[in-house]
Amino acid sequence: MQKSPKTPQTQKSTTPALRGRPRAFDREAALAQATRLFWHKGYEATSISDLTEAIGIGSPSLYAAFGSKEALYVEALHYYGDHYQALVWARFFSAGTARESVESLLLDAAATMTGCHNDMPRGCMVTLSSVGSEGHTELGELVRLGRAVAFDRVEARLRSGVAEGEFPDSVDVPSLARFIQTVQSGMSLLARDGASRAELEAVAEVAMLGWDARTGYRA
Amino acid sequence: MQKSPKTPQTQKSTTPALRGRPRAFDREAALAQATRLFWHKGYEATSISDLTEAIGIGSPSLYAAFGSKEALYVEALHYYGDHYQALVWARFFSAGTARESVESLLLDAAATMTGCHNDMPRGCMVTLSSVGSEGHTELGELVRLGRAVAFDRVEARLRSGVAEGEFPDSVDVPSLARFIQTVQSGMSLLARDGASRAELEAVAEVAMLGWDARTGYRA
């Protein structure tokens, strides 16, 4: 037994290494760039060359910092959720009624999907991801679960609305939640094709009329 | 000037060649297979190897018959439109009122997107195509135009409904058309993630309530 093998383990986490040559680039900024690229072009169509050129580093640096293309995509999904998705859902969680929650969700989605952020891709990164159909089963399952979150949140908000007496017990909770999920998903596709904020807000308005008719809401 | 160059031009059309070795495979069946693959995996993620293996031919045969991957994709889009998309829109065009047209469109979309056809991919090939974001500008524009057709058709049907007195002049035609386009697009995404026919039909039902509230329809 000579020198213990002592796996050299590169530094992949956010915390800086205690010893050794320091990283020469901003890991957070690199992750932001990667998120932007994956968001815009998708997983398959974004190459390692695209990433390293946009970030301004060599491929070994990228692999030392993030491990693999798949691992980087997973981190990018989390970065997207924390920095962009969270903004869309802020008013949903603070609104006083389920109706206000859902209306805020659709209106804020219309705003953020159509260029609210500076030069960011249009439409939701999770909704528009087709990585599951491209043969990457594990990543596909991850984004599929991410898409299901929208349904789960609206469904939970509806149930609490029923519990608080906002709606009668007879309201069809799953269908209403799925309707909102459908409209929000469709808005991502229209946003990517160039729909304006006003156009998507008009869509949200008609959607809320359907919501009101189904829930028995009186203005 | 010896032998005239006489471009040998391979036979890419449907009409059989008058002379020379006959094609050993069914071009229409090959196109159907290609459509299925492009529909399921998308343009980028579908390789020439995927195509030749599924069809059961060598790559030179594929190139002799279809020209290039891009040209094959364009043909596949037309094949999809003629064989699948057309079915979804049949009742839309035969219905007596604009309301019946739109309701039929959403219900038939719910049916065809969720496994009506044998072992076919779920959701609309055109709606789910992200070839435009993958760097293929020309193909991207083609599918974007294909997606705009849905809006144009609903908009035209609404206008004729206004002309026939089905709706008052004050009805917001573009917003209603865009709302239907949004719902139909979102249904493709939900269908790909596994939504059932009944679930999508329930979504269509809520959507029609929004339509009715906006158009002033009384049941």
Next chain:
DNA sequence: TCATTTATATATCGATCACTACAGAAAGGA
């Protein structure tokens, strides 16, 4: 100073990408 540790830059790796050169096979026309 010098060993250890970690990151960087250069130069690849084998695999796969879309695509094709080439030669032979299979048809019709003469």
Next chain:
DNA sequence: TCCTTTCTGTAGTGATCGATATATAAATGA
């Protein structure tokens, strides 16, 4: 039969894919 035409099978083109081996640079600890 022989020529022309077109398709097929083999084998490969250069380019790019994701990922890495290697050597060196830059930091800390002793």
